[in-house]
Every structure is written in C-alpha cells, then in structure tokens.
Amino acid sequence: MNSVKDYPVTNTSVFLRCDLNVPMKDGCILDSHRIESSIPTIKYLLSSGAKVVIASHLGRPNGFDAKHSLKPICDELSRLLDIKIHFIKDITSQDSISLVKSLPFGTVCMLENLRFHKEEEAGDENFAKILSEYATCFVNDAFACSHRKHASVFTIAQFLPSFAGLNLLNEVEAINSSLSKNGKNFCIIGGSKISSKIGLVKNLIHKSSSIFLGGGMANTFLLASGYEIGLSICEEANVKDAQEIISICKKENCKLILPVDVIVSKSFEKPVNVRLVKLSEIQKDDFIVDVGFQTLKLIEEQITSSNNVIWNGPAGVYEVSPFNVGSFTIANLISHYTKNKSISSIVGGGDAVACANLSGTADEFSFVSTAGGAFLEYLEQNTLPGISVISIPIKR
Numbered sequence: 001m002n003s004v005k006d007y008p009v010t011n012t013s014v015f016l017r018c019d020l021n022v023p024m025k026d027g028c029i030l031d032s033h034r035i036e037s038s039i040p041t042i043k044y045l046l047s048s049g050a051k052v053v054i055a056s057h058l059g060r061p062n063g064f065d066a067k068h069s070l071k072p073i074c075d076e077l078s079r080l081l082d083i084k085i086h087f088i089k090d091i092t093s094q095d096s097i098s099l100v101k102s103l104p105f106g107t108v109c110m111l112e113n114l115r116f117h118k119e120e121e122a123g124d125e126n127f128a129k130i131l132s133e134y135a136t137c138f139v140n141d142a143f144a145c146s147h148r149k150h151a152s153v154f155t156i157a158q159f160l161p162s163f164a165g166l167n168l169l170n171e172v173e174a175i176n177s178s179l180s181k182n183g184k185n186f187c188i189i190g191g192s193k194i195s196s197k198i199g200l201v202k203n204l205i206h207k208s209s210s211i212f213l214g215g216g217m218a219n220t221f222l223l224a225s226g227y228e229i230g231l232s233i234c235e236e237a238n239v240k241d242a243q244e245i246i247s248i249c250k251k252e253n254c255k256l257i258l259p260v261d262v263i264v265s266k267s268f269e270k271p272v273n274v275r276l277v278k279l280s281e282i283q284k285d286d287f288i289v290d291v292g293f294q295t296l297k298l299i300e301e302q303i304t305s306s307n308n309v310i311w312n313g314p315a316g317v318y319e320v321s322p323f324n325v326g327s328f329t330i331a332n333l334i335s336h337y338t339k340n341k342s343i344s345s346i347v348g349g350g351d352a353v354a355c356a357n358l359s360g361t362a363d364e365f366s367f368v369s370t371a372g373g374a375f376l377e378y379l380e381q382n383t384l385p386g387i388s389v390i391s392i393p394i395k396r
C-alpha cells in the first residue's frame, strides 16, 4: 500500500479524508478517539510543508442539518493542534476552491460534512472530481469508513495520486499482526447476531488456533447442539451455518469454545430472578443475558496459551448492569495479560470498544481500532474498497 511518507508533500495541497464521525450530544463531543487518531498524519503533513484540506462525514444526515455540522469538531481539532483551521461551508463552490488555493502552504482547512451532499454516499464521479480540485494528492486516513465506496473515500482516487495516512496504516498493521501466521491467535467474538458475522467467523477460523463465540450469537450454536435456550435471542434460520462453522473448526483444527454456563434473567431489560446456571438448567422462560464464570475461566485459559488476542462484540447485554460482568471481565483479562506482556491484543467494533472504555481498560490494549463496520469487513475480506483504490492508476 502506498504510504503518505512515499510522496514528497512539500508545497503541495493534500486532500486528507479522515473519519471524524464521533459520538455527539447537544453539540458536545462524547468521545474524541477518532479526532486524536487523525492528528499524527496532520502533524506529519504540516511538518513536511503541505497545505492540508481535511474532509469527513458526521452521522447520517439527509441533506443539510445544522446538528450534523463539523464545526464543533473543527474547533476541537483546532484546540488540540493549537492552530487556526479555516472552515469551508460551501464545499462545492468554485469560490471555496479558489479561496483554499489562495491560502499559503502550511495552513489547514476543514470542509463541512460531506454527507450534506447526497453525491458523497452515491460515490458520484462529478462530486469526487470537484473535491479533487482542492488538492494535488489524496490521503486516505479514514480506516473506519474505508468499507464505503463513497466519493471522498473511493471515487476520488480516480482523480488524484492516492496514499494511505498514518492512522490507516497503523490500523492495517495492527490487525494484520494480530492475526500473524506464526503466532497462536485467539479470537473472542460476541454480539447479538450470528447472521451478521458468519463470513467473519468463517474467515477467522483459518487464521486462529482458537475462537470463543459468545453473546446472543452463541445461542444459535447452543440450539444447534440441542440445548433449551428459553426466550433468548436466536436465529433459527442460521442453525445450519452454526453446524457448518462447528465442522469447519474441527477440520481446520481450530478449537471452538462456546459458553458452558450462562447468566439468565426472567427479563432482558432489567435483572429479574438472575441465576448462574449450567446449560442443562436453562428454563423455558429464561433469557440468556451473559456468560458464566466457568466460561470466563475457559476464556482466561485460552488467553494465557495464546500470543495474540483479537476481540469483537460483547459477551452479554453489557448495557444493563449486572449483565455487563462477562464483557467487563473479558476486557480486564485481556488488559491484564497485555500489561504483563504475555499477549498482544486488539479490540474493534463499536460495542466491544465501548466495553473496554466503560471498564476503564481501553488504554491497556495493544491497539484499539477506531472502526466498527470497517474493522469487521477488513477481518472478513482482508482489504476494503478505500484501501484497494489507494494503488490504482489515476484518470485525468
């Protein structure tokens, strides 16, 4: 992959696609991890004498919507970098392009939310061409939306020489090395639905010594193995997929670990008659809401006999206390064994990263991905559209 460091950027204008799609409430930024992750590339470009035109989306607006303006994020980035950032509201006007062109090298601009224009998500060529007029090269640092074939991520690469930013390179390097061929790789996959992760799990089997499947998606496997799962979330249509995954694991010599005990409650939304039970003790009116302690022990044993641990998806309904104990324990175990240097670890996906943050362990992982959907698609396909275009020849 072409790195931004392979291209002489002194006295050039760079169109820098970042993913600054951060959670916001009432105009306040709730988590600035993605903003902070974009800083190394911006600093690198500035120190090399480039002009930087930052572009991003925020949320999923339907046309212009002041609530989704990037202005608060522009202000925060300006504060973090301690520099002025020119904010460009009307991003498709020739006046804006001329204004940016007239600014000296070494300055930074930020374009208003790309998704205020429907052409962005449509991957529209004309829109991408207009964006390309802001700069003489394109740097994609937006790993978290590189699974989208959008104009500023994918189509723009037709018009400008294209490179990967430092954040994107870090993400790819961290994921690739967490699945290194020589190491013992252990994947912990949870979340609600197996249907959304079948491709991911099948791909990971080939790269892992062991896989733990937990959360709501494990219920389909328990059903496939003949257990009563009560009122728990389950996808009966995917029982065959579950059986296939079990048999691929056997064939590929990948140890498949499923819950051996679970926490059940009579309600899914709040704790009612909560019990720790063996699989054979689940009742018809129970909801499985978390994994049990024997299961957590199996997970710990596997972590201690692995070199790399990769985690996506919570092991239980972590939004409701105490159904978060399993997911928080997993976060603590991974961080503990990362700290004592026996493993290297990576966590990705919105909810698993939220568990790492809520349990106060995120800083202790070897790597926390900025991505949700893109992290899963990269694990599944080993590339993403926004990455594959970085090396294609340009049309002018």
Ligand SMILES: Nc1ncnc2c1ncn2[C@@H]1O[C@H](COP(=O)(O)OP(=O)(O)OP(=O)(O)O)[C@@H](O)[C@H]1O
Pocket (backbone or CB within 6 Å): 190, 191, 192, 193, 214, 215, 216, 217, 233, 288, 289, 290, 312, 313, 314, 315, 316, 317, 318, 319, 348, 349, 350, 351, 352, 353, 371, 372, 373
């Ligand atoms: N036993 C369970 N029953 C029902 N839902 C569960 C169970 N265990 C976990 N979940 C739910 O799974 C959801 C998260 O699943 P998801 O697959 O979306 O995770 P993720 O991949 O980390 O996140 P994202 O898709 O946001 O990147 C949570 O809302 C959680 O409550």
Ligand SMILES: O=C(O)[C@H](O)COP(=O)(O)O
Pocket (backbone or CB within 6 Å): 019, 021, 059, 060, 144, 145, 148, 371, 372, 373, 374
């Ligand atoms: O938050 C994300 O996963 C990325 O910013 C992509 O956002 P999207 O799912 O709205 O395309």
